[in-house]
Amino acid sequence: MYSEKVMEHFKNPRNMGEIKDADGVGTVGNPVCGDMMTIYIKVKDNHLEDIKFKTFGCGAAIATSSMMTELAKGKTLEEALKITRANVADALGGLPPIKMHCSNLAADALHAAIEDYYKKQKEGTKK
Amino acid sequence: MDNTAGKPVDPRVIDATLPYMKAFYGNPSSLHFFGQKPRKALEEARAKIAELINAERKESVIFTSGATESNNMAIKGVAYRNKDRGTHIMTSSIEHMSIVNSCKFLKTRGFEVTFLPVDNCGFVNLKSLEKELTDKTILVSIMYANGEIGTIQPIKEISQIVHSRSAYLHVDATAANGQVPIDVKEEGIDLLTISSNDMYGPKGIGALYIKEGTRIEPLIHGGGQERGLRSGTENLPSIVGFGKAAELAKAEIPNESERASKIRDKLIKGLLDSIPNSFLNGHPTKRLPDNAAVRFSFIEGESMLLSLDMLGVAASSGSACTAKTLEPSHVLLATGLKHEEAHGSLLFTLGKQNTEEEVDYVINIMPSIVKRLRAISPLTPKELKE
Numbered sequence: 001m002y003s004e005k006v007m008e009h010f011k012n013p014r015n016m017g018e019i020k021d022a023d024g025v026g027t028v029g030n031p032v033c034g035d036m037m038t039i040y041i042k043v044k045d046n047h048l049e050d051i052k053f054k055t056f057g058c059g060a061a062i063a064t065s066s067m068m069t070e071l072a073k074g075k076t077l078e079e080a081l082k083i084t085r086a087n088v089a090d091a092l093g094g095l096p097p098i099k100m101h102c103s104n105l106a107a108d109a110l111h112a113a114i115e116d117y118y119k120k121q122k123e124g125t126k127k
Numbered sequence: 128m129d130n131t132a133g134k135p136v137d138p139r140v141i142d143a144t145l146p147y148m149k150a151f152y153g154n155p156s157s158l159h160f161f162g163q164k165p166r167k168a169l170e171e172a173r174a175k176i177a178e179l180i181n182a183e184r185k186e187s188v189i190f191t192s193g194a195t196e197s198n199n200m201a202i203k204g205v206a207y208r209n210k211d212r213g214t215h216i217m218t219s220s221i222e223h224m225s226i227v228n229s230c231k232f233l234k235t236r237g238f239e240v241t242f243l244p245v246d247n248c249g250f251v252n253l254k255s256l257e258k259e260l261t262d263k264t265i266l267v268s269i270m271y272a273n274g275e276i277g278t279i280q281p282i283k284e285i286s287q288i289v290h291s292r293s294a295y296l297h298v299d300a301t302a303a304n305g306q307v308p309i310d311v312k313e314e315g316i317d318l319l320t321i322s323s324n325d326m327y328g329p330k331g332i333g334a335l336y337i338k339e340g341t342r343i344e345p346l347i348h349g350g351g352q353e354r355g356l357r358s359g360t361e362n363l364p365s366i367v368g369f370g371k372a373a374e375l376a377k378a379e380i381p382n383e384s385e386r387a388s389k390i391r392d393k394l395i396k397g398l399l400d401s402i403p404n405s406f407l408n409g410h411p412t413k414r415l416p417d418n419a420a421v422r423f424s425f426i427e428g429e430s431m432l433l434s435l436d437m438l439g440v441a442a443s444s445g446s447a448c449t450a451k452t453l454e455p456s457h458v459l460l461a462t463g464l465k466h467e468e469a470h471g472s473l474l475f476t477l478g479k480q481n482t483e484e485e486v487d488y489v490i491n492i493m494p495s496i497v498k499r500l501r502a503i504s505p506l507t508p509k510e511l512k513e
Contacts, residue, residue, distance in 0.1 A: 031506055032467055036505060055503055056505055057427050
């Protein structure tokens with residue numbers, strides 16, 4: 001059902017974990033629906049210096065989280081915001097159709113984490 | 128360990144079947160000598176199935192294409208034939224989709240359907256059954272046991288309630304037949320669905336037991352085979368295989384059910400003892416001998432299935448991610464589980480080819496699978512991570 005690449009990322013997820021003093025955190029999905037992920041980012045000179053994920057969900061949800069962090073790490077924030085769900089799925093050699101919607105949330109979680117970073121920056125400058 | 132999805136065909140069944148594909152290909156309905164041996168084999172198979180369920184006579188067993196057809200026939204056939212007496216049908220909220228969707232179809236044809244609730248163990252609420260049953264109720268359909276949670280219903284008690292009025296009782300025994308002894312007379316069953324593959328027979332063949340005198344309409348009209356109740360040339364090789372499977376089941380149920388129950392209990396205990404925040408689905412003792420249904424908090428079923436598959440173990444889950452829909456199993460939700468609990472469910476069903484060593488292997492590998500996935504999950508509380 002899954003590509004070799006999906007299975008490989010499921011077996012050995014990259015950048016799994018939390019960042020305690022993260023600059024931005026994004027959570028999407030819901031345990032009720034069966035998929036939920038949280039992305040932590042560390043930003044330096046407008047680049048994603050570090051990125052980590054935690055995911056509750058099926059194999060595809062875990063693999064897309066892992067692949068997304070690989071695609072995003074080291075990128076500028078502008079570049080990272082351009083990463084789409086389709087990019088993540090393509091990089092994994094495709095996903096079964098039913099998984100495209102429910103489990104392919106990693107790009108959304110990344111965008112949420114970057115939004116959170118921007119929001120915190122704004123609040124910081126106000127102070 | 129996913130025997131609910133498909134069981135191997137017993138080699139003795141295959142051997143019994145082959146002559147009816149090679150030498151005795153005749154049509155059982157033919158009068159000439161080509162039809163004679165097939166006709167005899169057909170009736171012998173029917174007698175073996177009647178014997179397995181203790182039917183009063185073999186003519187009460189009607190062959191169908193499988194449990195789905197038997198269930199459709201029981202629900203729609205009884206409904207159509209008895210609508211002059213009433214239009215109310217009752218069933219439970221944990222039935223197979225062939226029951227659920229037949230009932231939903233009848234709703235669009237003017238019938239009223241009550242879906243009875245079940246408790247946390249999966250037992251049908253008998254008080255609701257008593258309360259909702261009226262003189263307009265023509266049929267109550269309750270499964271013998273549920274394949275997803277293993278719970279075995281108190282059929283005799285249900286029958287007594289149903290027969291306190293004028294309704295018929297249909298029992299879908301697909302998950303239970305071949306595993307536990309079923310006695311239609313003793314348990315008061317009017318219609319019983321049985322399937323062949325669930326007792327190591329070929330796929331695509333099943334039967335509906337119809338107690339003598341039960342008013343029912345055929346769904347498939349044609350040449351009048353099966354006493355006019357199910358037309359179409361009989362699928363003889365499969366019927367012979369089904370008969371053989373029934374004969375073997377009758378002989379082997381006592382030993383096999385004891386053996387399976389023992390390793391099932393070992394599996395359940397082994398998993399629940401070694402993994403924190405793990406729970407049993409269904410009832411601890413009134414469950415099918417093959418069924419070990421468990422759930423683990425904070426993780427999702429499909430990721431467990433994939434992990435098990437990588438280590439050579441096939442299981443099943445109540446998770447939405449393994450199904451064609453996005454909703455978790457209606458059975459698990461009906462027993463009061465939250466969506467996220469249903470997502471974390473795992474189902475092992477043990478066949479007669481599964482051994483105690485295999486169970487030990489699963490007990491051995493499961494804790495680290497759960498631990499790894501919990502380490503990845505954002506829902507896992509801190510104290511479980513260390």
